[in-house]
Amino acid sequence: MSTPTADIIDLLAGIAPGDALAAVRDQRAQARENAQRSFEALLEPAEPGTFSLAERYAVAVFVSKLHGFAEASAFYGDLLGDEAADLSSVVEDAATAAAAAGPFGAYREPRLEGESTDGVRWAPDAATAEALGGRLTAALTHTHLLVFRPREARPEALQALVDAGWSADDIVSLSQLVAFLSFQLRVAWGLRVLAAASGPAASGPASGAASAVAAVSEGV
């Protein structure tokens, strides 16, 4: 990475240098810097190895859309479009088909079974799987598990990745990528909501998260 990139969380949160929340974020400068380094390590690695940039961006688009975070979906959609335009529509359509609500899932712990809940357990249909190819089919299936029902993860889910050609190193990187995005999107979203609640809109009538986000995103 020779070119310095903008702070992605600020970008997704709609925070500009000089904003009040930029100063608050400075109080945790090491966290800010290393959230950015996590982005670089997982989404812009100098040596992607056998986990290609196209696969990384496809996962990021899928995760962003499952979270319903429009700005993040657009941001990662641009990265995927530049790297592998032929994958964009199939990944976006897959995310639409895979919509669910989490966290849910069955507990394995005997005294927690009463708290087990059900939801959409998604895997790509045959046509989508063919368009994605074996590796991405397995990756997006696993990503859906991690996003919505991580408590149902089992060794068998990792075996499915191995069977689709994922190495142990790449499974760790894929897991880090999905888990990191689960953090990054929440920090950016939370800051966005906080900024909206602190601005002029905060004195108006109670607004939902979506309209708060829309109000802030005009400045992006």
Next chain:
Amino acid sequence: MTEIVTEYPELARPEAFTQEGLGWVPWLLPVAEDELTDAQRDALIEPARAKMPYFRLLARDPDALRARTLTDLDIFFNVSGGIGRAERELAAAATSRHNGCVFCASVHAAAATRESGRQADVQRLLDEGVEADLGDETWNAVVAASVALADTPLDFGPDDIVGLRGAGLDDAEIVDVIGGAAFFNWANRLMLSLGEPEVPARRASAR
């Protein structure tokens, strides 16, 4: 050819959420301690972590591990300004309780107890769940906001900010709650999907 994925048919598994210490076993082979490269050792940040299979497994992607760990340490242990350590640990425990990560919840519930002295309140969070009344407005607001932030699709909204402000939190404190809760959406997914918790042999034999 060696199997890549390890299963543990005979493992002594926890039966519910607990504040007692748990072990954790990996489903993928960690890097062997004596085979860690300099870059992987550096990524552990704390040398003692070379003993822990979780961190040696994450060392398979050292750049990601290093950045993850430095993010974690600043959010939870940088005490210049912001909210107290107990409330950060509470946000971690509540997120873990909601996502269903028994291992993470045990570590951070115990830490919340250690930092606050409120063992019974923390235990109520584990036993009754995230709706439990923890006895004061700040703790209830931190738990409610952490739970809201864990939901997918994202649904954390202005009402959650109102709740935190109503409990007296300023923006720096709210940003710490968001950071701590968001971070455990990262940690829970790694801990839940790359291995599983185990009751230490000493306690397992006593039950």
